[in-house]
Amino acid sequence: MTDSLSSDAATGTMTDSSLTAPLVAVDRAGSELRRGGVAVIYSPQRTLLVGAAEAADAGLLDRLEGMAQASARLIITARRASVIGVPGDYPQTRQGAGVVALTIPQPVEETLVAVLSDPAAAINSNNPPPILPDGCLAEAVEAGEPDEAAVILTKLARLLPAAIVVPLTLPAGQTAEGWAQERSIPAVAATAITGYHETAARTLRQVGEARVPLEGAENTRIIAFRPADGGIEHLAIVIGTPEAGKPVLARLHSECFTGDLLGSLRCDCGDQLRGAILSISEAGAGVLLYLAQEGRGIGLVNKLRAYQLQDSGFDTLDANGQLGFDDDERIYQPAAEMLRQLGFDSVRLMTNNPLKVEALARHGVTVSERVPHVFQSNVHNLSYLRTKAVKGGHLF
Numbered sequence: 001m002t003d004s005l006s007s008d009a010a011t012g013t014m015t016d017s018s019l020t021a022p023l024v025a026v027d028r029a030g031s032e033l034r035r036g037g038v039a040v041i042y043s044p045q046r047t048l049l050v051g052a053a054e055a056a057d058a059g060l061l062d063r064l065e066g067m068a069q070a071s072a073r074l075i076i077t078a079r080r081a082s083v084i085g086v087p088g089d090y091p092q093t094r095q096g097a098g099v100v101a102l103t104i105p106q107p108v109e110e111t112l113v114a115v116l117s118d119p120a121a122a123i124n125s126n127n128p129p130p131i132l133p134d135g136c137l138a139e140a141v142e143a144g145e146p147d148e149a150a151v152i153l154t155k156l157a158r159l160l161p162a163a164i165v166v167p168l169t170l171p172a173g174q175t176a177e178g179w180a181q182e183r184s185i186p187a188v189a190a191t192a193i194t195g196y197h198e199t200a201a202r203t204l205r206q207v208g209e210a211r212v213p214l215e216g217a218e219n220t221r222i223i224a225f226r227p228a229d230g231g232i233e234h235l236a237i238v239i240g241t242p243e244a245g246k247p248v249l250a251r252l253h254s255e256c257f258t259g260d261l262l263g264s265l266r267c268d269c270g271d272q273l274r275g276a277i278l279s280i281s282e283a284g285a286g287v288l289l290y291l292a293q294e295g296r297g298i299g300l301v302n303k304l305r306a307y308q309l310q311d312s313g314f315d316t317l318d319a320n321g322q323l324g325f326d327d328d329e330r331i332y333q334p335a336a337e338m339l340r341q342l343g344f345d346s347v348r349l350m351t352n353n354p355l356k357v358e359a360l361a362r363h364g365v366t367v368s369e370r371v372p373h374v375f376q377s378n379v380h381n382l383s384y385l386r387t388k389a390v391k392g393g394h395l396f
């Protein structure tokens with residue numbers, strides 16, 4: 001591999017090994033956290049040894065504090081901090097709210113980590129918010145710090161958004177990467193984590209394509225796009241032959257295992273997916289992007305957790321907040337990149353969600369028209385749809 005940009009002959013896309021290396025480092029560190037292991041996250045100023053709060057049993061906590069010879073702190077999102085009643089001066093918005101570092105009693109106990117980071121543990125512990133023990137200190141973390149990257153890494157790993165971190169004092173002359181390598185621990189730069197989504201989108205390339213006749217849309221091709229770290233693929237479902245140079249009828253559909261595949265009545269996704277395919281087919285041509293961002297970007301497991309919270313009274317947006325997520329964690333750079341590679345720079349977008357229109361425009365795709373995409377509600381999804389309209393600004 002070379003460090004220079006090179007053109008992929010089959011797709012015309014650009015690949016760059018200097019983009020791939022950080023993606024792979026993020027992927028390795030995230031996998032390690034999912035397995036209950038530790039990773040090193042570094043910036044020019046600070047190096048942290050990190051584990052996922054979700055995996056924090058006594059063994060992991062001992063390992064973190066023992067290896068780093070320092071006290072662990074719990075990093076949670078500002079949204080979770082607000083839910084559990086952490087006092088302090090940190091942003092408490094519903095979107096992109098940053099993270100808070102909690103200094104908690106030493107040695108850090110796994111049950112306290114669970115109660116602070118996991119609403120299910122908090123509910124089961126009969127310990128309703130505010131649940132912060134006396135003497136805990138909360139500190140807002142500056143954007144770009146490795147602590148913030150640690151939480152983003154847990155999100156990328158589709159875990160609860162919370163991390164245990166211990167500062168590392170490196171021996172003179174040793175780099176964070178060198179320290180980690182000696183101990184067979186993955187190391188990743190904080191900037192690689194914070195820039196992951198954008199970099200991954202830039203490296204998407206077409207890796208597979210086939211004709212797949214669908215019910216009601218027989219002239220259909222499916223094209224798979226994969227990022228350079230071998231991460232999860234997004235799919236373009238191209239129906240008919242969209243005319244070049246004219247706005248293409250397009251639907252951005254975020255993966256919903258329960259709705260799309262199982263026909264869950266909790267949401268409207270199944271109807272929207274099949275409805276979009278039929279409408280595009282009836283219109284003659286268009287494209288549906290099937291985006292791998294289940295549960296508005298929080299992953300299937302966290303969506304199931306959110307459903308459980310909804311069954312105890314929280315609406316779809318507040319359930320995300322209880323877990324420490326933003327209302328909507330989705331990103332649309334991959335969609336914009338796929339459209340670009342397919343040769344579409346202007347779309348007639350089938351959506352009720354103004355955020356999708358804004359996001360596509362921000363990523364350089366012209367939305368010439370918003371085409372409403374509304375389906376009949378049912379008794380199970382009525383309040384979900386109402387919340388999206390009243391609190392989420394969806395246009396029904």
Ligand SMILES: Nc1nc2c(ncn2[C@@H]2O[C@H](COP(=O)(O)OP(=O)(O)OP(=O)(O)O)[C@@H](O)[C@H]2O)c(=O)[nH]1
Nearest residue numbers: 253254255256267293294295296306316351352353
């Ligand atoms: N976190 C969370 N995700 C949900 C819930 N219900 C559905 N989803 C996810 O929401 C996404 C559905 O979004 P879309 O239909 O693409 O988008 P939308 O924001 O409703 O906008 P439209 O284009 O108008 O449909 C899928 O990823 C679902 O898995 C929920 O209660 N909580």
Ligand SMILES: [Zn+2]
Nearest residue numbers: 256259267269
């Ligand atoms: Zn759904």
